[in-house]
Each structure stands twice: as structure tokens, then as C-alpha cells.
Amino acid sequence: MTFAATANVVLFMGATPVFVDVDSSTLLIDPEKVEQLVTSRTKAVIGVDYAGQPCDWVALRTIAEKHNLVLIADACHAPGATLHGKPVGSLADLSTFSFHPVKHITTAEGGMITTDDEAMVEAMRRFRNHGITSDHRSRQEKGTWRYEMTGLGYNYRLSDLQAALGLSQLGRLGEWVEKRRAIAARYDEAFADLPGVEPLGGLQGARPAWHLYVVRIKQAVTGLDRDTLFQRLRERGIGANVHYIPVHLHPWYREQLGTGEGLCPVAEEAAEEILSLPMYPAMRYEEIETVIGEIRSALSKEDVA
Ligand SMILES: Cc1ncc(COP(=O)(O)O)c(C=O)c1O
Secondary structure: OOOOHHHHHHHHOOOOOOOOOEOOOOOOEOHHHHHHHOOOOOOEEEEEOHHHOOOOHHHHHHHHHHHOOEEEEEOOOOOOOEEOOEEOOOOOOEEEEEOOOOOOOOOOOOEEEEOOOHHHHHHHHHHOEOOEOOOHHHHHHHOOOOOOEOOOOOEOOOOHHHHHHHHHHHOOHHHHHHHHHHHHHHHHHHHOOOOOEEEOOOOOOEEOOOOOEEEEEOHHHHOOOHHHHHHHHHHOOOOOEOOOOOHHHOHHHHHHHOOOOOOOHHHHHHHOOEEEEOOOOOOOHHHHHHHHHHHHHHHOHHHHO
């Protein structure tokens, strides 16, 4: 239940992604299912902090330590979230963030990785700079012209201009996360008495950062399937969306890895029901109420008939 990039990176490294199903309430990776799929060839576990909720990193850490695995957080949805008071970015061995314009904070394009592993930091600094041991500035500081290439790398440098934008955005992160939480709280309240529109369940000890506000549309209760509701909302000018088609159902994955229906039944069932509602820090009170009102009206008996 993620954007394809999470799995693509595994293939870029010449490894094989093994898809783990999600928990039916949170749609976060299910630690019990991770444990069932670990083999002697497993190197790492990647958890996705879907919608802005931290995964159960405590349970994942226990499994990683038992099997000597690296823990990687795809934290692109969750800057500003915490689990048991600890911030996302410090919960896995490596945590990756996207600064694409739709994310909490942006550098136009680009991203960030956080880790407390010095060797990883050094390796990543080389990797982003064509595999070269030192950059221009550090050579100047050391008074040497010498640099060496010790591995293959790319140009993955974020420009200084973008970094400056990122730093100023970072200063607003706390305020923007609070706004997202307030919007989520209002949605939660509104849908508590709207049968068949079910917000995601929460993980104990987690304070999500809500990149997405996702509800599940239970057709058996509403009489309306997700796609029809999506269409009606779009017609009413509401920018609803769907996140995501489970990665293993994308045509390329089906062709390359032979994945398909039945591999992750919980994610597959959720994929038919999930709807992401508008959520952005500048969203005004009236706009939130408009979304709620349009959902109620789109689901009302007259409209369903
Ligand atoms: C969960 C998740 N992982 C990875 C990415 C990839 O981010 P980027 O396009 O900045 O590399 C995104 C971006 O949409 C995402 O939502």
C-alpha cells in the first residue's frame, strides 16, 4: 500500500522485493506477516508510514534484531509524526523523506535520508556525488586536490538553492502538521456518525502527521461504491483521490515478478474502498465543511437512487 518508488528502489539495487500485507485497520505493514516471510536471504525491511502514521517500529525493531535486518522507513508521508514520543526519522536505521511539492514540506523536488549510522552517512555522501570520496569544499579545506572514486554513484545532489528553501520550509513544519491534525480531527468527528465512511484505525502511542486523510467506503452500508462516490465528488469540485493501487498489482510488477491478486488480500480489499479527501494546511474551515457536506449529500438516499 504505497507509491511504486518504495519497491522500485529494491529492484534498482538488484534485490527482490517481497510484498508483505498490511494491517486491516491502519493499512500499515503487519509485523506478524513480516516475521512469516523472513528467510535467510532477507536483508532489510521497508515499512511505509502510510498516510502519515508511523508503522509499528517497536515490533519491527524486535524482528529486525532477531534476524539481523536493516530497518528502512519510507517516511515520505510522515515528517513531524511521532511514536511513543519519538520522532519519525529516528525510528528506523534509515528513514527516507520526499520533498516533492505535494508533501508536507518541499524543495520543489528532492528528498532527505536520516540515520545515526556514521558509515551510512559517509556512503550516502559518496553515492550522491558519483562515488567520489570528498566534495570540492572538503578538498579545499584540507588543502588537497586529490579525490578518488571508490564505488559507483550518481549525481543525487540537492542544489543549495533548494536546500535553502527546504530549511525555511522546515521552520513551518510544526505549525503545518498541527493544521493537518486539526483537519483530521474535524473529519473524524464528522464521519463518526456517517455509517459506511470509515477513517483509518490508529496505532497506540502514535501521533500521525496526516499527509493523507483516508476513509474506506463500505458499499454494503452506503449502497455506493468508492469509484461512483469519487466521480460524484469530482463532479462537485471536490479533489478526492485514491492512494494507492497496491504495488504488486501494477502491470510492470505483474510482468516482471509474476505478482497478482491474492498476494496481499488485505491491501487488495482496501484498495477497492479507500478514498483520500482534501487535506492541506491552508485549508479553510468552510472548505472542510464543504467537503463533509458534499460527501453527505453524494451518499444521501436521493442521490444514491
Ligand atoms: C510513500 C512514498 N514513497 C516514495 C515517494 C517518492 O518520492 P520522490 O518522488 O520524491 O522520490 C513518494 C512520493 O510520492 C511517496 O509518497
